[in-house]
Amino acid sequence: MENDTKNWVNIPNCLTIFRLLLIPVFLIVYYQLPEKRYVSLIVFATASFTDMLDGYLARKWHQITSFGKLCDPLADKVMVLSLLFCMADGGYLAEEKYASLNWVILLVMLLKELLMMCGALFMLKSGVVVQANLFGKAATVLFVTGIILVFPWHSLEGTRTVGHYVIFAAVCMSLLAMVVYTISSVKKLKTAKMN
Numbered sequence: 001m002e003n004d005t006k007n008w009v010n011i012p013n014c015l016t017i018f019r020l021l022l023i024p025v026f027l028i029v030y031y032q033l034p035e036k037r038y039v040s041l042i043v044f045a046t047a048s049f050t051d052m053l054d055g056y057l058a059r060k061w062h063q064i065t066s067f068g069k070l071c072d073p074l075a076d077k078v079m080v081l082s083l084l085f086c087m088a089d090g091g092y093l094a095e096e097k098y099a100s101l102n103w104v105i106l107l108v109m110l111l112k113e114l115l116m117m118c119g120a121l122f123m124l125k126s127g128v129v130v131q132a133n134l135f136g137k138a139a140t141v142l143f144v145t146g147i148i149l150v151f152p153w154h155s156l157e158g159t160r161t162v163g164h165y166v167i168f169a170a171v172c173m174s175l176l177a178m179v180v181y182t183i184s185s186v187k188k189l190k191t192a193k194m195n
Contacts, residue, residue: 008067015054016068019075022047023082030086038153047079048144070120073136077113080143084109092150092160093167105171112178119185128188135177142170 022043030040054072058064084106087093094101149163 008065010058010061010063010065012054012058012061012063013065013068013071015050015057016072016075019047019050019054019079020071022050023075023079027082027086037151041148041151041153044079044083044147044151051076051079051140070124074117076140077116080140080147081106081110081113083143083147087147087150090152092152094164095161105167108171109174112174116178116181119182123185123189126189126192128185128192133177133180133184135173135180139170139174139177142166142173146170 026040026043026047029043030037033039051072054068058068058072084093088102088106091099091102093105146163146166146169149166150160
């Protein structure tokens, strides 16, 4: 069930906005308190928790809106890209011998998200809203997990190695999500034109 987009003010959407506001907080804390990286990790974990909570509440309370469909995945993308930038900048996304992959991963994800945003805006202008798919949600979970594993709050090399593989899987899952999203968008656009 979807509400009138004019009535977008509800708790799930406020949580989405709160998550967007936490992103600059994370970046400031991450770079200003390098000796206390666990603080920025707590901010990130809080943002990730609101991601799970707003979706759950929107479904439970039947408060799924077009605003939420667009801004919830947008908040996810900005959050993940911000984290990926910090991790690439510190050289944490890939093993030291593959250091150049740090920026390759960030660039691939940035280009992918730009393409997705352009596609979403085009679809919106056509009067079609396409929700994030299961693969996209899985990619976000993998990215969150991988980032926590490689995050510079511990010195466990084994954990970081596992994190590198999880991040690689997240990139693959994210690209798959883009393919599925594109196919779904084309189908919905064709249906909309026929009606």
